[in-house]
Each structure stands twice: as C-alpha cells, then as structure tokens.
Amino acid sequence: MTYAVKEIFLTLQGEGVQAGRRAVFLRFSGCNLWSGREQDRATAQCRFCDTDFVGTDGPGGGKFANAEALADAVAASWGEGPDRRLVVMTGGEPMLQVDDELVDAMHARGFEIAIESNGTLPVADGIDWVCISPKAGTEVVQRSGDELKLVWPQQGIDPAALENWDFRHFLVQPLDCADGAAARDAAIALAMDRPKWRLTIQAHKVVGLA
Numbered sequence: 001m002t003y004a005v006k007e008i009f010l011t012l013q014g015e016g017v018q019a020g021r022r023a024v025f026l027r028f029s030g031c032n033l034w035s036g037r038e039q040d041r042a043t044a045q046c047r048f049c050d051t052d053f054v055g056t057d058g059p060g061g062g063k064f065a066n067a068e069a070l071a072d073a074v075a076a077s078w079g080e081g082p083d084r085r086l087v088v089m090t091g092g093e094p095m096l097q098v099d100d101e102l103v104d105a106m107h108a109r110g111f112e113i114a115i116e117s118n119g120t121l122p123v124a125d126g127i128d129w130v131c132i133s134p135k136a137g138t139e140v141v142q143r144s145g146d147e148l149k150l151v152w153p154q155q156g157i158d159p160a161a162l163e164n165w166d167f168r169h170f171l172v173q174p175l176d177c178a179d180g181a182a183a184r185d186a187a188i189a190l191a192m193d194r195p196k197w198r199l200t201i202q203a204h205k206v207v208g209l210a
Ligand SMILES: C[S@@+](CC[C@H](N)C(=O)[O-])C[C@H]1O[C@@H](n2cnc3c(N)ncnc32)[C@H](O)[C@@H]1O
Pocket: 031, 048, 049, 050, 051, 090, 091, 092, 093, 094, 116, 117, 118, 119, 132, 133, 149, 151, 173, 174, 175, 176, 177
C-alpha cells in the first residue's frame, strides 16, 4: 500500500513515560476526528489539536510507494548505529495507515515501534509501545496498551470511568491552549486527587524541540 506522510524528523520523545528518548517521528497525514482545516475545527470531533497533519509537504514528507521505501526513509533519519532505535508513529491518526507490512519493515531495520493514537481504531499487532489518548465523545475501541494519556481538562470525559482500562500507565497531560496555566493546574489537581494518574508534560515544547 502507499503511505501519505506529513513529515519525518529526528528528535527526543517529549511526552509520556518514554520522554527524553531519541526517536524518529513519523507523522502520517490525515485524521478521522478532524480535517485539519481551521475552518472545520469548531465542528470537529477533536477540537484542540496542536498539530499540522495536512498534506505531505513537511520535512521528509511525501507519498511512499510501499513499506520498504518508508522504512528506509525512517532508518535514514535515524542515521548510523543499531542501538535503541525507536520510531514513533503519529499523525494525524496513524492507524488509518499503519499496517503489518510497515511494522515488519521497521522491525527488520532494528526499530522498536511506538504509536500515538486516538484509540478509535484497533492498533496493529506487533507495535511495541501503545499510547492511546482518548477524545471526548468518541468511541475508544483500543482499551489496552502501555500508556493512556489523557489530555486535560476535557469536558465529557470522566477519568474514573477510564481507570479499569488495561494500561500499564495512566498519564494526565495539560491541554496546550490559550489558558495553559489553568490547564496545568487542572492536570496537577487530577494527579493529586487520583493517585492512579501521573502528570506528563510536553517537554519538547519546554526545551524548544520539534
Ligand atoms: C497530534 S496527536 C496525534 C496522534 C493521535 N491522533 C492522537 O490524538 O493520539 C499526538 C498527541 O498530542 C496530543 N495533543 C494534541 N493536541 C494537544 C494539545 N492542544 N495539548 C496537549 N496535548 C495535545 C494528543 O492527545 C496526542 O496524545
């Protein structure tokens, strides 16, 4: 199958339990919860997105004819060295495009695969680190994984109702928005009130990485 990719870049994972780790980010184009166009944001299912995932015009982006070609591009972005190779598949919504061929092609090049998904589509088998970030008003079908990352505050989600889902880590991430200070306070309050949850911040934004 062909893949539409917004951008491929080398950085440090900024979010979640793996924050700080060197990783190639593979950002797929397109999402099932928002068109990505500002004029549609107010009526979208997900309205707080901080990401441009429209088109294939970012650094390293493009249309890739098959899994081998895409995996080669990710490996080239990592560079030399076999140690602790990590690709983070994100978007947009990566599960609109990730398939077994791509998973196998990345593993064949020595990569661990992490995914950032909204959970409305089942995550492909074989992915090594599954991060699900639920969005209010959507049906999350992927209720197991490594980390559940709740962007907070979000009207229409009750954290208590998520606590029996099958995740190793329950994380609360402040909503990046006009009133970021209030969102940080709300996220801290959640972690203080409900010890199952721990605070994660978007560290890449703090230190000025992509
Ligand atoms: C851009 S999304 C792409 C992956 C997938 N579509 C998802 O939503 O999980 C990557 C991560 O950024 C989070 N995110 C998006 N907008 C945000 C914002 N304004 N503040 C904090 N986190 C945000 C998402 O919840 C998700 O965990």
